[in-house]
Amino acid sequence: MKRQPDCTIKEESLLLFHYRELAPKERLALTEHLRQCPACRQRLAELKNSLASLPRPTLELSAAEVGWLSARIAARTRPAPRPRFWLWSGAVATAALVVSLAAWPPTGPDSRLGVMGRTSGEIGMVEDPELLQNMDLLQNLDLLQELKQVG
Amino acid sequence: MSNGVAVIETNGLPEEWEVNTSAAEEAALLERIRQGNTAAFDKLVRDHLPRVVNLAYRLLGDRNEAEDIAQEAFLRLHRSLPNFRGECLVMTWLYRVVSRLVVDHLRRERLRRRLFFFRRDEEDPDPVDTFADTAPSPRDQLLARETEKRLFVALGKLSARQRAVFVLRHQEGLPLREIGDLLGLREGTIKAHLHRAVQVLRKDLNDWQEDTP
Numbered sequence: 001m002k003r004q005p006d007c008t009i010k011e012e013s014l015l016l017f018h019y020r021e022l023a024p025k026e027r028l029a030l031t032e033h034l035r036q037c038p039a040c041r042q043r044l045a046e047l048k049n050s051l052a053s054l055p056r057p058t059l060e061l062s063a064a065e066v067g068w069l070s071a072r073i074a075a076r077t078r079p080a081p082r083p084r085f086w087l088w089s090g091a092v093a094t095a096a097l098v099v100s101l102a103a104w105p106p107t108g109p110d111s112r113l114g115v116m117g118r119t120s121g122e123i124g125m126v127e128d129p130e131l132l133q134n135m136d137l138l139q140n141l142d143l144l145q146e147l148k149q150v151g
Numbered sequence: 152m153s154n155g156v157a158v159i160e161t162n163g164l165p166e167e168w169e170v171n172t173s174a175a176e177e178a179a180l181l182e183r184i185r186q187g188n189t190a191a192f193d194k195l196v197r198d199h200l201p202r203v204v205n206l207a208y209r210l211l212g213d214r215n216e217a218e219d220i221a222q223e224a225f226l227r228l229h230r231s232l233p234n235f236r237g238e239c240l241v242m243t244w245l246y247r248v249v250s251r252l253v254v255d256h257l258r259r260e261r262l263r264r265r266l267f268f269f270r271r272d273e274e275d276p277d278p279v280d281t282f283a284d285t286a287p288s289p290r291d292q293l294l295a296r297e298t299e300k301r302l303f304v305a306l307g308k309l310s311a312r313q314r315a316v317f318v319l320r321h322q323e324g325l326p327l328r329e330i331g332d333l334l335g336l337r338e339g340t341i342k343a344h345l346h347r348a349v350q351v352l353r354k355d356l357n358d359w360q361e362d363t364p
Binding site for chain 2: 019051053074
């Protein structure tokens with residue numbers, strides 16, 4: 001189809017005409033041109049057909065999906081839970097108590113740790129005869145002092 | 152995106168986007184939310200969620216990403232409520248946030264891909280999309296579904312702004328002036344983006360229709 005010899009209508013103008021985005025004055029001028037230019041009418045018709053054939057994608061969200069997404073959003077809007085200081089302080093106190101009990105020196109004969117500690121100390125002394133000798137001397141000295149007090 | 156700014160001048164939403172609550176009802180709902188009523192916020196979300204997800208889906212073409220963007224938009228709305236002065240509808244505000252989030256998202260994706268493929272120009276076809284799986288759907292799949300899929304492939308060849316302008320104008324029916332306000336672009340730029348987008352889409356979809364038996 002032939003365009004008018006003086007036809008300078010651009011594709012963009014036809015597009016804006018289709019979307020009704022031309023200024024009133026330009027729209028009026030193009031409307032007048034279209035009456036006289038079959039080629040531009042054809043171009044506009046093709047443009048409209050192309051655009052009309054484009055689909056409009058749509059998602060159908062079920063009530064359950066809306067509920068699930070809403071719940072996720074609601075969960076994310078809630079403030080983050082504050083650290084439970086009372087819980088941590090209790091745990092720290094318990095740990096400190098356990099450590100202090102473990103480090104406490106054994107007092108009774110049932111304390112296996114104490115028995116083991118004393119036994120190993122005695123073994124150490126047995127391995128050092130000079131120390132044993134000195135202890136004997138000290139014991140003798142104590143005995144002499146006691147006898148002196150009695151006498 | 153400016154999170155703190157919760158007021159825009161536009162209210163020119165397509166009729167179908169108008170929520171079935173009046174401005175007064177919406178203001179009352181917002182007040183209840185500000186007072187800490189979580190049920191009120193849940194109602195607001197449920198009222199707008201399908202539209203917001205659909206807007207993001209048309210802009211992105213991916214359902215999971217659309218749901219993520221919708222969630223982010225509602226979280227930003229929740230954070231902005233103390234400053235929300237009610238000078239526009241909540242839906243208008245969400246429209247703006249979703250559009251900008253999507254443009255940012257698409258640009259980040261483009262940048263990530265361009266860094267990988269060393270493309271020289273933003274307008275060049277994206278190699279990922281060029282070599283995307285465009286295998287024909289099963290025979291029993293509806294033609295409409297295939298056309299929709301093809302549309303998303305074609306939209307993927309546009310720049311983030313071209314894509315947003317086309318979807319907002321053609322599929323959402325927003326006037327170009329409103330789109331300029333939403334995206335922070337001049338009207339001349341918006342017109343150029345729309346023209347370029349339609350050119351690319353028409354060519355791509357015409358080629359596809361000619362090749363389709």
